[in-house]
Amino acid sequence: PGRIILILGDQLSHDLPSLQIGDPQKDCLLMAEVAEEASYVPHHKKKLAFVFSAMRHFADELTAAGWNLQYVRLNDPDNSGSLIGELDRALEQFTATEVLVTEPGEYRLREALNTWSGPARITMLDDSRFLASHDMFRSWAEGRKQLRMEYFYRDMRRKTGLLMQGDAPEGGKWNYDSENRKPAQNDMFMPKPLRCDPDRITQDVLELVEHRFPSNFGRLTPFWFAVTRAAALKALDHFIDAALPLFGDYQDAMLDGEPFLYHSLLSQYINIGLLNPLEVCRRAERAYYEGHAPLNAVEGFIRQIIGWREYMRGIYWLKMPGYTSENALGAGRDLPEFYWSGETKMACMAAAITQTRDEAYAHHIQRLMVTGNFAMLAGIDPHQVHEWYLAVYADAYEWVEAPNVIGMSQFADGGLLGSKPYAASGNYINKMSNYCTTCTYDVKQKTGPKACPFNPLYWDFLIRNREKLSKNPRLMQPYRTWDRMSAEKQQEYLISAEKVLNSL
Ligand code: FAD
Ligand code: DLZ
Ligand code: SF4
Known part of the structure; x- marks a missing residue:
């Protein structure tokens, strides 16, 4: 009897270790679209369509290459809803004594496989697609x-x-x-990024996503992501050239x-x-x-x-485990509703969020210095921030998202990843963008109802976290600046910040 080789939705590589050592004559591949992976956070519609369409295209390529492949679709009536359930089901159909899998990217899934008590032995291979083991x-x-x-x-x-x-x-x-x-x-x-037209497979998936996840965040169409390696290689060439x-x-x-x-x-x-x-x-x-x-x-x-x-x-x-619940600054405010609606008068935030809704994409500085910076300054619960980022970006998998959010952007790991919090007032955003020119708020005003909210929040953040942050050598300067301000000025900042926070 051969083995079952489980291929996960983010393992769509022909040189995957488990495919390298697998035997197309004897082994059976298993790929499954399952509710559990599709809903551990409420993924953006474009992300769901991207993953399912890329999975289906990859499955077709493997079948064409001569593999025996079992592909479970999300709407298959017998779909158990989880990868473990699908593994159990496959083992009822094929007599296999071994399951081969390349190590999952996420802790959650690795745990589920390691603690699985099914009727076969699991062999987990190192993921050779990374440089550092x-x-x-x-x-x-x-x-x-x-x-x-x-x-x-x-x-x-x-x-x-x-x-x-x-x-x-x-x-x-x-x-x-x-x-x-x-x-x-x-x-x-x-x-402009290279745009690919959806083929028949992608169109089916778009219908599936609209039907099964009608109220998830994000615009599903136009959908133009590459969903095959050949198309992704074209996108790479296009980037290099242009x-x-x-x-x-x-x-x-x-x-x-x-x-x-x-x-x-x-x-x-x-x-x-x-x-x-x-x-x-x-x-x-x-x-x-x-x-x-x-x-x-x-x-x-x-x-x-x-x-x-x-x-x-x-x-x-x-x-891991534990990294995703770190909260070194003890931040506990709920994520504001406008992270989902984009309805805020802050032009920079509205731009980053509506673009995220439309494209399932924002570039690094938007993620770090706009939406991330705001959440940290406002003291939003880092776990809620983490779940938002994990849901809304097409590239989001916990292994890369969590250190970026918990560590780099929220300083919730207390400085393991970055030497100081990426906290900035409106001045930084104004220097690096043109958002402020059309904003309702005035980036030059420090306090008061017209002031850019990032300005008072910046100081409020530093003062709120003084005990934890003031010994950081890279923050000495701002704390000194604060201490030199008049008591009146300080009070104005804190009152303005309180008004912003109360309005969230
Ligand atoms: P480019 O700007 O063209 O960069 C080239 C490549 O470098 C990217 O494709 C990516 O593979 C890599 N890269 C760049 N920065 C990082 C980084 N900080 N960490 C890891 N890889 C990086 N990246 C993700 O892949 N998934 C995420 O879920 C994710 N969440 C993020 C959350 C926050 C709060 C922040 C600040 C950053 C996050 N990043 C994440 C990193 C980075 O923002 C994205 O990789 C990048 O914006 C992707 O767009 P791009 O391909 O156009 O990147
Ligand atoms: C992200 C994702 C989604 C949305 N759906 C599936 C799925 O249905 N089946 C699957 O095998 N993988 C999916 N994935 C990717 C997994 O979540 C990913 O493999 C793990 O999180 C490990 O990184
Ligand atoms: Fe953003 Fe402030 Fe500039 Fe408005 S003024 S765009 S809120 S940085």
Whole structure:
């Protein structure tokens, strides 16, 4: 008897370890669309359609390649609703003594498989699509007083040889971020992301999602994501040609009406398995050596993938379980309703949220410095913030989302991931975007009913958390500034902040 090879919805890679060692003559593949995965958070409609359509296309490719594959659709009458249930059901049909699975990306699912008491032995394989294994990350982290991405990143550069000249980094520096902070202008020529037309399979899935999840967040159509590896490769080529050269310069910029700027929009394809992260980096590196894109762009892009992305995964597995309920600052306010409706007079927030609703996408600085920054300043319960991010983005899986939200954006892990909270007043948003020019609020006003809400909230946040944050060397300066303010000015800030908070 052969084995059952379970393939999860974000394991759509032909070089997946379990497929590499599987035997198409003997083994049976199992893929299942299940209610449990589709609703552990109320996923954005576009995300659901993306996952199901990509799963169906991948299943067809595997069948065409000669595999014996059992595919369970969400609406199949016998669908048990969970991956474990589908595994049990498959084992009733096939006599198999072994189940093979590539390690799931999320702790929840790994636990469910590890504690499964079904009639076969489970073999779990390391996910070779990541550069750093759990052991490697753990031994890197052990014995360090502080974990900092930059040092981990350098090791990943050495390990991959990306942008290396022998032992030295290309160009003499490891990091060219200081060149990557230009604000964008409205009259710039903007590349548009590659749009794919939905085929028959995708159209079926769109109907399914509309029918089964009518009240989930997000606009389902127009739906233009790539859902096959071939199309995702085209999206990669398009990004390299059209946007990579200016990716670095405008990486931190935000512009009203331009949701994508020079970003790659590749995260959902990488995370679901259609593109391999290392192949994406090699492609970008080639563009540098061919003289198509400058070093600051290519280094910055590669750092996000072999640096941040891998680092986030390492932190996740180091700290789970428990990481998603961390709340170092004791924040407890409910997530405001406008995170779902977009109905707020704050122009920057409205732009980030409506774009998230329409595209299941926002770029990094919007996630970090607009919606994330606001939630932290307002003292929103980090677990609710985490669940929102996990639901609304097409690229969101807990292993990468949680460290970004709990750690980087909310400082809820108390500084494990970042050396200081990413807290900023309206001034930062004004510098990096043009949102303030059309906003009801005035970014220059510090207090009072017309003042940009980020301004009083910034100070209120620092004062609210003074005991926990004032010893942070990187926050000495703002606390000194506060202490030099007149008592009257301080009072105005706190009263304005209270009014903002009461209105949420
Ligand atoms: P680009 O700007 O083109 O970057 C290139 C690639 O680098 C991305 O495709 C991605 O693979 C990688 N990358 C960049 N930054 C990060 C990062 N901080 N962590 C991990 N990978 C990174 N990314 C996710 O993939 N899933 C998430 O659920 C997610 N949630 C986030 C939540 C918050 C609060 C924040 C601040 C960031 C989050 N990120 C997440 C990271 C980042 O915002 C997205 O990876 C990026 O916006 C995806 O768009 P892009 O492909 O156009 O990225
Ligand atoms: C995200 C997702 C969704 C929406 N649906 C499914 C599904 O029906 N079947 C499946 O196998 N996987 C799905 N996924 C992806 C899983 O949630 C993902 O594999 C785990 O969270 C581990 O990262
Ligand atoms: Fe956002 Fe404040 Fe600028 Fe309005 S004024 S767009 S709320 S930063």
